Amino acid sequence: MRLLQLAATVLALGSSVQGAPAHEIAPRQASVKYCDPVSTICYSEWISPERIAFRTAIPDNATATADFDVLVQLQAPKSVGWAGIAWGGTMVNNPLTVAWANAATVVVSSRRATARTYPQPWTGATYTVLGGTVANSTHWTVNFLAKGVSNLGTSRLNPSSTAASIAYAQSNQGPSSPSDPASRFGIHNTRGKFSHNLALGKISNFRAAVAQLASEA
Numbered sequence: 001m002r003l004l005q006l007a008a009t010v011l012a013l014g015s016s017v018q019g020a021p022a023h024e025i026a027p028r029q030a031s032v033k034y035c036d037p038v039s040t041i042c043y044s045e046w047i048s049p050e051r052i053a054f055r056t057a058i059p060d061n062a063t064a065t066a067d068f069d070v071l072v073q074l075q076a077p078k079s080v081g082w083a084g085i086a087w088g089g090t091m092v093n094n095p096l097t098v099a100w101a102n103a104a105t106v107v108v109s110s111r112r113a114t115a116r117t118y119p120q121p122w123t124g125a126t127y128t129v130l131g132g133t134v135a136n137s138t139h140w141t142v143n144f145l146a147k148g149v150s151n152l153g154t155s156r157l158n159p160s161s162t163a164a165s166i167a168y169a170q171s172n173q174g175p176s177s178p179s180d181p182a183s184r185f186g187i188h189n190t191r192g193k194f195s196h197n198l199a200l201g202k203i204s205n206f207r208a209a210v211a212q213l214a215s216e217a
Helices: 002-017 206-215
Strands: 032-035 042-047 053-059 070-077 082-086 096-102 105-112 126-129 139-147 164-171 190-196
Touching: 042 190, 053 206, 070 082, 070 096, 070 206, 096 139, 105 126, 105 139, 139 206
Parallel strands: none
Antiparallel strands: 032 042, 042 053, 053 070, 070 139, 082 096, 082 164, 096 105, 126 139, 164 190
């Protein structure tokens, strides 16, 4: 029995190392706590109807009166050409994060739109892609540090919020030049809005977690 349990554990870890989903990716209507079985980093997780997992971790000492960094893990089926996040809950005048697979890795692009038009590249937020980022035959996963996304212009994300309004969108079609973060991409196939429990993703070891993933990049 112990040998069987050990073999199952090794297989599970092996799949996770290769970038395979470590648990069932099923749509969720509410955020839950998720701890990555490989890195052991814990996040607040929400999963869209398209089975796109959106996970965030933030410093436990973050406040609503100052900008704070966000550690993000985004995981999507291979059929998703691009996935995007609107941090303020709407597309217009908010930091937009768009990600897509590029060969065996993933590209993250910073965007912003001042109207309901095509979002242009934006330098107001920066992203550092970290270790554990991979694209394979079934899905793609990206770990990245986001700076500037908590500042919504006229307001800020509240790190203690249990119901932060965040919007997402996705397309079945990838960008025209997937290796270029400034690439053009088509309109979304589906979109939605969800209430995300930011507070659930507070972790005391935030800096260590980022350093851990950075060392694996």
